[in-house]
Amino acid sequence: KDRGAATGVRREVDATGKTVLRHVKKGVRDFNFGRILGEGSYSTVYFATDRQTLKEYAVKVLEKRHIIREKKIKYVNIEKDTLNRLTEHPGIVRLYYTFQDEASLYYVLDLCNGGELLGVLKKTGTFDVECTRFYGAQILDAIDYMHSRGVIHRDLKPENVLLDDNMHVKITDFGTAKLLKDPREAHSQQDGSGRGLPDRQADFEDNSRAASFVGTAEYVSPELLTSKNACKASDLWAFGCIIYQLLAGRPPFKAGTEYLTFQKIVNLDYEFPPGFPPAARDLVERCLVLDPTRRLTVEHIKNHEFFDGQGFGKSLWRGKAPRLRPYV
Numbered sequence: 293k294d295r296g297a298a299t300g301v302r303r304e305v306d307a308t309g310k311t312v313l314r315h316v317k318k319g320v321r322d323f324n325f326g327r328i329l330g331e332g333s334y335s336t337v338y339f340a341t342d343r344q345t346l347k348e349y350a351v352k353v354l355e356k357r358h359i360i361r362e363k364k365i366k367y368v369n370i371e372k373d374t375l376n377r378l379t380e381h382p383g384i385v386r387l388y389y390t391f392q393d394e395a396s397l398y399y400v401l402d403l404c405n406g407g408e409l410l411g412v413l414k415k416t417g418t419f420d421v422e423c424t425r426f427y428g429a430q431i432l433d434a435i436d437y438m439h440s441r442g443v444i445h446r447d448l449k450p451e452n453v454l455l456d457d458n459m460h461v462k463i464t465d466f467g468t469a470k471l472l473k474d475p476r477e478a479h480s481q482q483d484g485s486g487r488g489l490p491d492r493q494a495d496f497e498d499n500s501r502a503a504s505f506v507g508t509a510e511y512v513s514p515e516l517l518t519s520k521n522a523c524k525a526s527d528l529w530a531f532g533c534i535i536y537q538l539l540a541g542r543p544p545f546k547a548g549t550e551y552l553t554f555q556k557i558v559n560l561d562y563e564f565p566p567g568f569p570p571a572a573r574d575l576v577e578r579c580l581v582l583d584p585t586r587r588l589t590v591e592h593i594k595n596h597e598f599f600d601g602q603g604f605g606k607s608l609w610r611g612k613a614p615r616l617r618p619y620v
């Protein structure tokens with residue numbers, strides 16, 4: 293079958309002579325590929341335009357041979373399953389289509405023209421309190437939605453927080469997410485950390501994969517370094533690191549080598565620069581808690597004084613993003 297077939301619905305006559313409408317998958321030839329937007333370890337993301345609709349997308353291309361050789365098939369499936377679970381939130385990159393050809397897999401996704409939050413932060417150096425509150429609230433709202441759908445991101449960091457045309461947040465890069473098997477976990481605080489529901493410990497991911505993955509050094513939570521088990525609170529540890537970094541211009545735990553960075557994390561060895569806003573300091577201190585069961589939850593954070601006056605409903609995603617100003 294011609295993979296590059298035009299899109300949409302085609303009228304055909306089936307074996308019994310009945311006229312049927314067939315949905316035809318999009319293919320590589322339905323898109324004009326443009327520049328490279330970003331490169332991951334197993335993928336390249338291109339700018340692309342749909343030739344029929346002229347809509348612009350980001351297309352993530354994964355080379356099959358590379359994935360097989362590097363034994364990453366599981367990660368590819370996790371990412372696709374995760375993207376297919378997270379379809380109804382403005383703060384999550386949306387997957388529209390997938391297709392393949394002999395050599396590669398293709399994911400057609402939201403185009404985030406604002407690029408990575410890290411890039412924007414590097415340009416301004418730091419964010420002022422208003423910007424930190426707005427971007428912190430959007431990231432937190434997206435985390436809340438992910439967790440409600442039983443997804444733990446496990447590698448949240450400013451490189452994976454993208455920005456769309458309105459400079460609103462789009463969380464991406466779910467190849468290392470952890471999908472809680474039992475959706476019941478999704479709607480409660482119990483979340484695979486084995487807390488409170490010991491009998492369901494078995495429900496969770498096979499520990500072999502969990503054991504093998506560790507996030508990006510600066511944002512990885514202490515429990516992932518010590519017990520190899522990520523939980524929803526692990527994403528809130530990363531959230532605390534991101535809030536600190538937006539205001540300070542650098543992450544709280546950063547050393548010359550990964551090992552020394554891990555040392556700082558498990559020893560909670562960090563300090564605030566002079567003039568760090570007190571409400572933000574209190575919030576960060578209550579997220580960067582070694583014991584995941586004592587860390588603030590999403591609900592606690594939404595009610596923290598740092599977010600006083602910040603709505604978390606639809607208004608958060610409708611309003612204009614604040615002009616980016618450095619925290620001086």
Ligand SMILES: C[C@@H](Nc1nc2c(c3cc(-c4cn[nH]c4)ccc13)C(=O)N=C/C2=C\CC1CC1)C(C)(C)C
Pocket residue numbers: 329330331332333335336337350352385401402403404405406407408451452454464465466
């Ligand atoms: C984090 C990711 N980088 C990026 N991933 C995506 C972008 C993206 C866009 C720019 C950009 C746009 N304008 N200027 C820069 C720079 C980096 C991007 C996008 O627009 N849409 C979906 C993406 C990813 C979705 C896919 C994970 C499911 C890595 C480095 C892994 C390739």
